[in-house]
Amino acid sequence: MVKNQIQARGISDPATLEAMRAVARHEFVPEELVARAYQDSPLPIGFGQTISQPYIVAYMTELVSPRIGQKVLEIGTGSGYQAAVLARIVDSVFTVEIISELGHSAAARLTRLGYDNVAVAVADGYFGWDAHAPYDAIVVTAAAEFIPPPLVEQLKTGGKMIIPIGSPFRVQTLMLVEKTAAGVKTRSLIPVRFVPFTRSE
Ligand code: SAH
Numbered sequence: 741m742v743k744n745q746i747q748a749r750g751i752s753d754p755a756t757l758e759a760m761r762a763v764a765r766h767e768f769v770p771e772e773l774v775a776r777a778y779q780d781s782p783l784p785i786g787f788g789q790t791i792s793q794p795y796i797v798a799y800m801t802e803l804v805s806p807r808i809g810q811k812v813l814e815i816g817t818g819s820g821y822q823a824a825v826l827a828r829i830v831d832s833v834f835t836v837e838i839i840s841e842l843g844h845s846a847a848a849r850l851t852r853l854g855y856d857n858v859a860v861a862v863a864d865g866y867f868g869w870d871a872h873a874p875y876d877a878i879v880v881t882a883a884a885e886f887i888p889p890p891l892v893e894q895l896k897t898g899g900k901m902i903i904p905i906g907s908p909f910r911v912q913t914l915m916l917v918e919k920t921a922a923g924v925k926t927r928s929l930i931p932v933r934f935v936p937f938t939r940s941e
Pocket of ligand 1: 820
């Protein structure tokens with residue numbers, strides 16, 4: 741998976757590659773899909789949600805430049821896979837999931853696998869996780885119509901956020917947001933297809 745799907749497409753950050761090799765992806769997919777866990781595609785994880793394609797997880801990880809000592813926020817826990825990849829690199833990962841069943845099962849899975857530096861909250865990630873802010877990096881894994889202002893607020897100066905922006909069920913654009921002393925810079929990267937960023941009522 742790492743050699744043919746990830747390195748072959750240009751991912752070269754050693755920390756990212758190491759983390760992608762270390763996390764057992766088959767632990768994060770439903771039992772009936774274990775045989776397909778390492779294939780080059782997203783897979784369903786229930787509740788209409790998906791675990792992202794391995795390459796996309798690696799691409800998003802590399803782009804936020806995760807390093808030892810950092811604190812990262814993820815919005816859209818899903819299976820917990822992206823959180824586990826980040827947790828292999830940084831000191832602590834805070835991840836927010838809006839569907840309580842998915843949040844609770846991801847939390848149990850991460851605990852069982854020994855990822856004790858990941859904390860999961862069930863909430864609307866639009867508001868980030870203010871109690872632990874500011875974050876060195878923010879990774880959003882559901883497609884939003886616009887960049888939620890609370891997330892920009894909770895990003896450190898010098899920090900990076902990666903977020904798919906666009907309409908649900910259509911091709912979206914992965915955007916890199918960099919918060920600098922001079923302001924917020926955004927850059928459009930590649931076309932992607934993520935499940936929608938939903939809001940609690
Ligand atoms: N990172 C996940 C991918 C999950 S798919 C993984 O590695 O498996 C995106 C997830 O975002 C879904 O589980 C969906 O329920 C969740 N989501 C959508 N809108 C959200 C919101 N406003 N706050 C938190 N999570 C949200």
